[in-house]
Amino acid sequence: MGCAVLQYQKNRRCIQRYIEDFSVRRTSRPPFLWMDKSCFMMWGLYEGRWRDDKLWAIKRMSLFSRLSPEFASSADLHEAIMDSVSSVRDSLPKEHHEHFETLRQEIIDFAKAHDIPRESLAKPNALREAAEHLSIPDLQRLATLLERFEYLLVHHEPKKEDYAEALEYAERLYHLKEQYTSQVALLEQVGILKDGVIEGIDGNKYPVPTLEQIASRLFERREGLSTKHDQGFTKLLLVPFGMSLNILLETLKQFLIEHEKNNRSFNLDADDPLCTWVGYEGADIGDSPKLVYYPQSFTREGHGGKTKAQILKEQAEGQLIPALAGVAGEKGERAPGWIVHLLQSSSPSNPHSPGLALIPREGKGILQGNLTPRPPLEAGKSSEEYLSILQKAQDDEYSPYHGETGMTPEDWIMAFMLHLTETGKPLDDVLNPTNTASYCHLTGAFFPFPDYVPGAYLHSIDLQVRFSASDFNGHKASDGTRSSVIV
Numbered sequence: 001m002g003c004a005v006l007q008y009q010k011n012r013r014c015i016q017r018y019i020e021d022f023s024v025r026r027t028s029r030p031p032f033l034w035m036d037k038s039c040f041m042m043w044g045l046y047e048g049r050w051r052d053d054k055l056w057a058i059k060r061m062s063l064f065s066r067l068s069p070e071f072a073s074s075a076d077l078h079e080a081i082m083d084s085v086s087s088v089r090d091s092l093p094k095e096h097h098e099h100f101e102t103l104r105q106e107i108i109d110f111a112k113a114h115d116i117p118r119e120s121l122a123k124p125n126a127l128r129e130a131a132e133h134l135s136i137p138d139l140q141r142l143a144t145l146l147e148r149f150e151y152l153l154v155h156h157e158p159k160k161e162d163y164a165e166a167l168e169y170a171e172r173l174y175h176l177k178e179q180y181t182s183q184v185a186l187l188e189q190v191g192i193l194k195d196g197v198i199e200g201i202d203g204n205k206y207p208v209p210t211l212e213q214i215a216s217r218l219f220e221r222r223e224g225l226s227t228k229h230d231q232g233f234t235k236l237l238l239v240p241f242g243m244s245l246n247i248l249l250e251t252l253k254q255f256l257i258e259h260e261k262n263n264r265s266f267n268l269d270a271d272d273p274l275c276t277w278v279g280y281e282g283a284d285i286g287d288s289p290k291l292v293y294y295p296q297s298f299t300r301e302g303h304g305g306k307t308k309a310q311i312l313k314e315q316a317e318g319q320l321i322p323a324l325a326g327v328a329g330e331k332g333e334r335a336p337g338w339i340v341h342l343l344q345s346s347s348p349s350n351p352h353s354p355g356l357a358l359i360p361r362e363g364k365g366i367l368q369g370n371l372t373p374r375p376p377l378e379a380g381k382s383s384e385e386y387l388s389i390l391q392k393a394q395d396d397e398y399s400p401y402h403g404e405t406g407m408t409p410e411d412w413i414m415a416f417m418l419h420l421t422e423t424g425k426p427l428d429d430v431l432n433p434t435n436t437a438s439y440c441h442l443t444g445a446f447f448p449f450p451d452y453v454p455g456a457y458l459h460s461i462d463l464q465v466r467f468s469a470s471d472f473n474g475h476k477a478s479d480g481t482r483s484s485v486i487v
Contacts, residue, residue: 080153081107081121092156097196099158101207102335103149109336110142113317163212166219173229174218174342175352179236180211186421190255192240192248198337200242201285202312206337208238214340217487225342228403228485231369232348235356237484239414242312242337245284245291249276249467252413256465265424269463276467279447280409280454284308291454293408295446296391298384298453298472305446312337341411341484344368346423354422356415359438359480374400379438379480383453383472386481387443404483406443409467411484412456416465426458426465430478438480441470455479 080088081104089100111118114134120126131139151159170176187193187208197205214236218225225233240248256273283291284307292305306314315336344357348368357376360366365376377386390406393399407415412427419427429437442454452469459466470479 080104080149088153092152096152096157099210099212100152101197101205102210102213103145103152105207105336107142107145107149109316110145114138114142158210158212163215166215167212169222170215170218173351174234174236176215176218176236177211180214180238183236183238183418184208186417187238187240190251190417192243192251198240198243200312200337201244201308202242204242204312204337206240206242207335208240209335209338209340213335214487217340221487224403225485227369227371228342229351230371231374231400232344232351232357233342233485234351235343235345237341237343237411237414237418239339239341239408239411240337241339241408241410242308243410245280245308245409246282248410248413249274249280252417252465255417259420263424266426266429266460267463268465273464274467275459275462275464277469279452279469280467283447290447290449291409291445292448293445294405295387298387298446298451300448300451303446303448305448339411340487342487343415343482343484346419355419355425356427356482358436359428359440359482361435361438361480362477364436369400372398372400372402377401377481377483380475380477381479381481382475383441383443383470383481385475386441387472390443390483401483403485405486406445407440407482407484408444409442409454409456411444412440412442415482416456426460428457429460430457431460435478438478439476441479441481443481446472 080086089097092100107121108118110116111121111130116130117126120130131142134142148159167176184193192198193208197207200206253274256268257270260268260270260273279290283289289307289309292303292307293311294305296304345351345353346355346357347353348357348366360376360378362378362380365378367373367375377389387406390401390404393401393404396402416427419425427437428440430439439455439457442456445454446452447454447469451472453472454467454469456465456467458464
């Protein structure tokens with residue numbers, strides 16, 4: 001027991017010193033790294049001494065051998081950490097700017113969540129003092145982030161070996177690279193993604209999640225996601241949640257106008273293809289937003305939902321939203337401002353089929369999955385009933401709906417554009433004479449006043465995509481919902 005305590009203390013000291021070395025940037029005394037499967041230990045040279053003389057023969061890896069003398073200055077380090085647009089970032093290949101921003105923001109977010117002053121990140125003594133209170137796992141996390149950041153700066157590319165196994169797994173099960181590439185292209189095409197970032201309602205810039213981040217999340221959660229994959233949840237959906245809903249609705253409108261000009265797969269009102277209920281105007285902004293997200297109930301008081309601003313703040317502090325997604329705080333790679341989903345593909349038995357699964361009418365759904373067979377959420381229920389099903393499933397790991405959550409208006413906008421792009425057909429064409437589609441209650445959001453639940457669909461007679469809202473108790477044979485798994 002005594003030896004274990006001594007080793008714990010030694011590991012902690014080594015990691016703290018590594019953090020100090022990262023900040024000092026002494027190119028003549030480079031830090032070194034060694035890891036094995038059971039522990040994470042840092043060692044290095046500092047003032048001519050080994051951090052731990054018992055580890056001096058372990059494989060050496062110089063992290064700063066390629067650093068220029070100019071970059072070794074504390075001023076350049078300060079610029080790299082503190083400024084989102086800097087000469088340090090610009091010195092990297094353009095395709096790695098997003099990775100730079102993501103790692104930099106993760107370091108800043110970690111510091112904020114653990115009460116480490118941001119300015120101390122570029123000051124060795126201040127950083128070492130601020131990190132004194134961290135646990136070994138938190139020290140490991142911070143050291144890993146710093147190591148990845150410095151690797152990117154030294155080698156001008158991400159540290160691929162960190163993600164090799166995760167990338168292979170995600171490609172094999174989800175064809176992730178193809179899905180990711182096509183969705184990033186769509187985001188750029190419609191003007192949502194500019195220079196790799198979106199602007200949130202809080203004025204902050206949020207980089208799009210990287211391929212490596214998403215692969216890492218899928219790999220980390222592979223055990224829990226195996227059942228959902230078996231049920232057909234393989235369709236990736238990148239949602240720029242932090243953006244203004246007004247802007248996203250206008251983006252959808254322009255997308256529909258452009259589609260009507262260039263495609264004739266279905267008809268739309270060329271002058272007014274999008275109709276929205278008045279309550280959506282500015283619903284996610286202001287001092288008292290009208291729209292809340294991820295409610296626990298559809299009641300004015302005690303709904304448990306949060307505003308978009310609250311969610312962005314919690315994301316920045318390391319909390320994954322929503323909590324009912326079954327994943328917790330600091331674990332894994334995060335991307336504030338974004339929410340990454342898995343949805344069922346158009347043919348759940350074929351995980352790589354284009355587009356998304358439709359909402360079946362009552363009695364028309366097909367059971368999916370062998371591990372835990374999942375009956376589809378068929379149309380004909382109220383929003384309150386659908387929310388109840390998903391809520392109860394969160395506490396029941398044997399439920400076929402475990403780990404699923406309702407969609408938001410932001411989710412549906414991206415889902416509609418993706419589905420139309422991949423299939424040439426509209427999503428949720430409720431008046432289709434084949435009765436194969438339904439209205440979609442968006443149970444991941446709620447208007448507490450006047451107790452309405454958002455919804456969306458295509459009205460093929462009036463030739464419009466419509467965003468409406470309805471009473472949470474109301475239901476029709478054509479009213480359904482679509483759920484997703486948040487990664």
